[in-house]
Amino acid sequence: MTSPALPGCPTWPEAYAARYREAGYWRSETFGQLLHERAQRHGERTALVAGERRLTYANLDARVSQLAAGFHALGIQARDRVVVQLPNVAEFFEVIFALFRLGALPVFALPAHRASEIGYFCAFTEAVAYVIADKQAGFDYRTLAEQVRGTCPTLKHVIVAGDAGPFTALSSLYAAPTALPPGPAPSDVAFFQLSGGSTGVPKLIPRTHDDYIYSLRGSVDICQLDETSVYLCALPAAHNFPLSSPGVLGTFYAGGTAVLAPNSSPDTVFPIIERERVTITAVVPPLAMVWMDAAKTRRHQLASLRVLQVGGARLSTEAAMRVKPTLGCTLQQVFGMAEGLVNYTRLDDPEDVIVSTQGRPISPDDEIRVVDEDGEDVAPGETGQLLTRGPYTIRGYYKAEAHNAKAFTDDGFYHTGDVVRVTPQGYLVVEGRAKDQINRGGDKVAAEEVENHLLAHPDVHDAAVVAVPDAFLGERTCAFVIARGTPPAPNVLTAFLRQRGLAAFKIPDRVEFVEAFPKTGVGKVSKKALRDVLAGAPSPTPVSRATR
Numbered sequence: 001m002t003s004p005a006l007p008g009c010p011t012w013p014e015a016y017a018a019r020y021r022e023a024g025y026w027r028s029e030t031f032g033q034l035l036h037e038r039a040q041r042h043g044e045r046t047a048l049v050a051g052e053r054r055l056t057y058a059n060l061d062a063r064v065s066q067l068a069a070g071f072h073a074l075g076i077q078a079r080d081r082v083v084v085q086l087p088n089v090a091e092f093f094e095v096i097f098a099l100f101r102l103g104a105l106p107v108f109a110l111p112a113h114r115a116s117e118i119g120y121f122c123a124f125t126e127a128v129a130y131v132i133a134d135k136q137a138g139f140d141y142r143t144l145a146e147q148v149r150g151t152c153p154t155l156k157h158v159i160v161a162g163d164a165g166p167f168t169a170l171s172s173l174y175a176a177p178t179a180l181p182p183g184p185a186p187s188d189v190a191f192f193q194l195s196g197g198s199t200g201v202p203k204l205i206p207r208t209h210d211d212y213i214y215s216l217r218g219s220v221d222i223c224q225l226d227e228t229s230v231y232l233c234a235l236p237a238a239h240n241f242p243l244s245s246p247g248v249l250g251t252f253y254a255g256g257t258a259v260l261a262p263n264s265s266p267d268t269v270f271p272i273i274e275r276e277r278v279t280i281t282a283v284v285p286p287l288a289m290v291w292m293d294a295a296k297t298r299r300h301q302l303a304s305l306r307v308l309q310v311g312g313a314r315l316s317t318e319a320a321m322r323v324k325p326t327l328g329c330t331l332q333q334v335f336g337m338a339e340g341l342v343n344y345t346r347l348d349d350p351e352d353v354i355v356s357t358q359g360r361p362i363s364p365d366d367e368i369r370v371v372d373e374d375g376e377d378v379a380p381g382e383t384g385q386l387l388t389r390g391p392y393t394i395r396g397y398y399k400a401e402a403h404n405a406k407a408f409t410d411d412g413f414y415h416t417g418d419v420v421r422v423t424p425q426g427y428l429v430v431e432g433r434a435k436d437q438i439n440r441g442g443d444k445v446a447a448e449e450v451e452n453h454l455l456a457h458p459d460v461h462d463a464a465v466v467a468v469p470d471a472f473l474g475e476r477t478c479a480f481v482i483a484r485g486t487p488p489a490p491n492v493l494t495a496f497l498r499q500r501g502l503a504a505f506k507i508p509d510r511v512e513f514v515e516a517f518p519k520t521g522v523g524k525v526s527k528k529a530l531r532d533v534l535a536g537a538p539s540p541t542p543v544s545r546a547t548r
Contacts, residue, residue, distance in 0.1 A: 010396030067098035070173030078103030103184035115501025134162030196444025218362035219246035229256035232281035266294035284312035284442030312442025320355035340393025441473035479508035
């Protein structure tokens with residue numbers, strides 16, 4: 001079954017789609033069908049643990065059917081966009097699977113996003129609904145919803161998990177299951193994820209049922225998940241990594257148990273790992289370092305843990321070598337992107353491969369090119385920019401025709417922005433980034449977005465944001481600022497950015513005032529020269545240094 005493409009969503013050419021179906025990658029499954037089939041097969045097995053709540057596959061499937069009926073009664077229809085901003089709670093999965101059943105499209109926002117990002121997502125997608133928690137980590141999302149609702153005319157419903165205040169309580173929408181309209185086609189867009197792009201606000205990534213379920217199945221096979229697996233989701237569930245690599249959705253695919261942690265602190269997660277007998281979990285490099293430090297006196301709590309996945313940013317070889325001796329489990333390096341391509345070290349790989357590479361692709365049909373600045377393929381083993389194409393890598397962002405012309409080649413290869421080399425065995429080693437993007441502990445910060453916010457301050461003439469190497473987070477952010485007259489205090493600028501609704505992880509860690517920016521030979525701002533200043537090279541212009 002097929003249906004017309006969603007306007008603004010590039011699709012795979014039919015020759016490629018036919019090839020991926022014939023190869024058995026795309027098996028005409030949808031997420032709504034997937035959960036229902038697992039409920040029939042594993043009905044009384046525990047699917048999801050969230051705090052004191054424990055849902056069997058039958059429980060989860062039934063609640064999803066009830067919520068789908070409630071959403072339908074509210075008027076939410078196929079292809080309606082719904083911005084979902086929930087923490088690691090069971091309702092996150094009940095909501096998204098209910099939307100999947102209807103063919104409505106979740107837009108996955110992160111708990112850290114604020115008015116700047118949420119307002120954009122709602123307006124750009126013409127969202128009809130916004131689903132939030134009432135409060136989390138001291139922040140009241142209902143106040144944020146009030147701000148956003150006033151700027152987005154299409155937003156009809158704000159739905160709250162918890163105390164709804166003036167909005168609609170999610171708990172009120174669970175209704176007796178009724179006949180629903182026909183569900184989506186497997187080739188339809190299932191949801192939108194967010195890019196970690198280098199320009200402006202995040203681009204929206206359309207993922208289909210076909211392509212994303214294939215990535216789950218491939219991940220489950222590589223990570224050796226089965227019905228006995230217990231996966232701990234310690235990172236925000238809306239991130240691609242803990243959602244699907246193999247993540248919670250991959251765990252459901254395998255018929256295992258997914259456990260949600262409210263935060264990633266060892267004080268929180270170590271007791272959960274011990275109590276629930278967790279077998280696999282995923283972290284970013286800074287968190288891996290924290291866990292290894294904590295495990296020196298608490299390793300007994302990790303006795304059930306067989307695999308620690310590390311991704312989101314490169315883990316240094318030195319740190320990678322410490323994982324197995326310190327935590328007593330196998331390290332699996334994961335390098336991927338929400339746009340598609342995911343690479344894994346295999347669990348039976350030699351130790352030197354596990355600690356020194358970022359893995360190889362899921363699929364035999366993941367096509368990899370490593371090119372120089374002119375787009376020409378480099379010699380085998382040489383470093384260059386990574387391009388990729390395959391059965392679960394998108395062919396374009398949503399409603400971004402001009403950007404797609406730059407981000408994708410004419411024959412469909414995606415410019416990832418990563419600088420890599422490929423070993424003779426086909427494993428990728430990530431050497432850095434070509435795009436103007438900072439990877440702050442796994443959170444991607446687009447320099448241009450932060451620069452645009454800084455330029456809105458009346459005392460800022462110009463701004464350039466660059467990465468600062470950091471032993472803990474991998475990279476932090478530094479904003480070089482040319483002031484209009486007397487420079488404002490750095491804390492004034494950071495407070496200004498918070499008032500503009502910028503997510504906390506995007507606020508510059510460091511602010512430096514300069515009189516002028518160094519330029520390249522063609523007159524552009526030389527961010528390399530600015531980074532050199534931070535590394536201790538002579539300053540090209542007088543600098544006043546400050547940090548937040």
